[in-house]
Amino acid sequence: MEEIEERALGLIRRSKGGILQNQLRLELGVDGRRCAHIVRALLDTKSVGRELVTTGGVRVYLIRFAGGVGKYELLIVGAKFDPCVGCIDECDPVRCARLNKWIRELGVSL
Numbered sequence: 001m002e003e004i005e006e007r008a009l010g011l012i013r014r015s016k017g018g019i020l021q022n023q024l025r026l027e028l029g030v031d032g033r034r035c036a037h038i039v040r041a042l043l044d045t046k047s048v049g050r051e052l053v054t055t056g057g058v059r060v061y062l063i064r065f066a067g068g069v070g071k072y073e074l075l076i077v078g079a080k081f082d083p084c085v086g087c088i089d090e091c092d093p094v095r096c097a098r099l100n101k102w103i104r105e106l107g108v109s110l
Contacts, residue, residue, distance in 0.1 A: 012064070018065070019063055020053075046066055
């Protein structure tokens with residue numbers, strides 16, 4: 001992913017209800033054509049979704065983060081890594097106290 005695409009994805013991710021494509025263009029400081037290519041690349045990787053909306057009588061695209069996760073987001077709860085990362089114990093995951101504690105911190109019922 002190019003740096004400009006990562007910047008765009010960061011802006012989209014931080015916007016709560018999504019961001020209008022023309023506003024994204026202004027935030028990135030690129031022309032409309034370049035912004036359309038950036039959005040297309042993010043759509044192709046399924047990182048974002050796009051919806052046609054009308055604001056002030058003008059039809060524009062609303063770009064929303066698709067909820068994908070980064071490389072390590074699934075391995076971290078708060079500031080703690082998944083206890084299985086690098087673990088050398090040969091245990092049964094159902095009975096592993098460290099794993100069960102980590103899962104409880106996720107708020108998942110076992």
